[in-house]
Amino acid sequence: xxxxxxxxxxxxxxxxxxxxxxxxxxxxxxxxxxxxxxxxxxxxxxxxxxxxxxxxxxxxxxxxxxxxxxxxxxxxxxxxxxxxxxxxxxxxxxxxxxxxxxxxxxxxxxxxxxxxxxxxxxxxxxxxxxxxxxxxxxxxxxxxxxxxxxxxxxxxxxxxxxxxxxxxxxxxxxxxxxxxxxxxxxxxxxxxxxxxxxxxxxxxxxxxxxxxxxxxxxxxxxxxxxxxxxxxxxxxxxxxxxxxxxxxxxxxxxxxxxxxxxxxxxxxxxxxxxxxxxxxxxxxxxxxxxxxxxxxxxxxxxxxxxx
Numbered sequence: 684x685x686x687x688x689x690x691x692x693x694x695x696x697x698x699x700x701x702x703x704x705x706x707x708x709x710x711x712x713x714x715x716x717x718x719x720x721x722x723x724x725x726x727x728x729x730x731x732x733x734x735x736x737x738x739x740x741x742x743x744x745x746x747x748x749x750x751x752x753x754x755x756x757x758x759x760x761x762x763x764x765x766x767x768x769x770x771x772x773x774x775x776x777x778x779x780x781x782x783x784x785x786x787x788x789x790x791x792x793x794x795x796x797x798x799x800x801x802x803x804x805x806x807x808x809x810x811x812x813x814x815x816x817x818x819x820x821x822x823x824x825x826x827x828x829x830x831x832x833x834x835x836x837x838x839x840x841x842x843x844x845x846x847x848x849x850x851x852x853x854x855x856x857x858x859x860x861x862x863x864x865x866x867x868x869x870x871x872x873x874x875x876x877x878x879x880x881x882x883x884x885x886x887x888x889x890x891x892x893x894x895x896x897x898x899x900x901x902x903x904x905x906x907x908x909x910x911x912x913x914x915x916x917x918x919x920x921x922x923x924x925x926x927x928x929x930x931x932x933x934x935x936x937x938x939x940x941x942x943x944x945x946x947x948x949x950x951x952x953x954x955x956x957x958x959x960x961x962x963x964x965x966x967x968x969x970x971x972x973x974x975x976x977x978x979x980x981x982x983x984x985x986x987x988x989x990x
Contacts, residue, residue, distance in 0.1 A: 707932055707976075710943055711969040714931060715962055717948035718955060731881050731889030731946065732873040733859055738762075742813070743769040752786045756810075759784060760860040763827060764810040775816040775825065780867040783809035814856040814871050826874075827857035834876045835886040842891050842937040848983050851901045853894075861893050863900035865911055870897045883945035891939045892930045892947070899929035899975045908978055910971065920957035924968035927951050929975040936976065 738747045739756035743765045748756055756764060761784060767777050777783075788808040793800050813825040853870045859877065863870050872894060878886040903910035903922065911922065931947050934940045951965070958964045 706935070707969065707973060710931055710935060711928070711965065714928065714943045714948060714951065715965055717943055717945065718952045718962075718965070720948070730859075731879065731884065731886075731893060732861070732877045733879060739764065741765045741769065741810075743773045748786070755786065756784065760858055761812050762858055763813040763825070763856075766808065766810055770811060770816050771819075774819050776819050777811045777815050778817060778867070781811050781815035782866065783811045783815075785809055812856070812858065814854050814858060814869075815867075824854050825856065835880070836875045836878055836890045837887045839887070839891065839937070839939060842939060845933075845937055845979070845983060846894060846898060849898055849901070849979060850982070851898055861897055863897050865904060868901075868904060870894075870901055872897065881946055884940075888934070888940050888944065889946070891937070892934050892944075895930040895933040895937075896926045898979070899926040899933075899972070902929075902975050902978050908974060917958060920954040921964060921968060923954040924951060924958075924964060925971045925975065927954075928965070928968050928972040932972055932976050933979070 739753050739762050740747045742763055747753070748764075756762070764784065765773075767783075770777055785807050786809075787805045789802045790804040790806055791800050792803055813827065816825050817823065818825075851870050852868060853872060855872050855874045857874060857877065858871070859873055861870075861872050875890055878890040878893075880886055881889060884892070900911075900922070902908050903925075905911070910925070913919070913921070927947055927950055931943045935942070955962070955964065
């Protein structure tokens with residue numbers, strides 16, 4: 684698979700992004716065959732990006748979180764968090780809709796005579812991720828100063844334009860996680876510099892397929908395709924199938940990769956297990972993925988033409 688930019692697609696906003704549906708059917712069949720191979724081989728999905736890692740810390744105080752707070756924040760995939768007031772005092776505004784993460788904070792008493800401080804218990808308090816803040820003056824997102832300087836990805840102009848045309852709110856962070864948060868209608872992506880090669884994909888393919896996956900989740904919001912109402916385990920697993928198959932279709936359509944890759948199959952195999960390993964779910968998810976791509980294609984058209 685390659686990462687070129689088909690000349691016919693460059694700068695296109697007039698609907699030529701669309702592929703024939705039989706190509707998507709072929710891709711779906713390839714996915715099923717690759718899933719079976721992945722299951723037989725026992726191969727596992729490898730995360731295609733890294734975090735800046737290290738112990739979770741507070742960038743406003745320079746201190747690292749310890750004990751249960753460090754464990755909890757680490758499990759939540761959070762490495763850079765601070766309190767609302769701490770962010771604000773350092774020029775950063777926590778954005779509306781951010782829920783924060785509850786951690787334990789010490790209760791301190793101070794002896795009026797000696798000035799000696801004593802901890803006498805704990806209270807709950809909220810901290811907010813660096814992904815939830817914007818610079819008060821410029822509106823820019825937080826950029827971790829430890830971000831690596833080397834970007835191993837290649838920018839693909841038509842893919843960048845296609846995703847930009849969707850108009851999603853996308854924040855890049857160093858937290859080492861990719862997700863769509865419905866309550867904030869926001870996509871969180873790792874910085875491009877954090878994407879690495881896996882056994883079957885280069886950093887460029889990994890970046891764009893991850894971005895396509897999260898943008899597919901974004902289409903499921905109530906104001907768009909209204910697909911995220913299922914909160915149970917099967918509903919969540921099915922949504923992951925939809926997003927990943929959408930990513931396969933989009934990577935093919937945008938010239939990022941010509942066929943499904945082992946990474947996709949390994950990821951899908953894990954979620955298919957939660958659905959009883961019933962491959963019928965793949966076909967159902969493929970039908971929903973077609974709706975995702977059709978919706979995205981419509982957003983590439985000028986407003987009058989799309990109407």
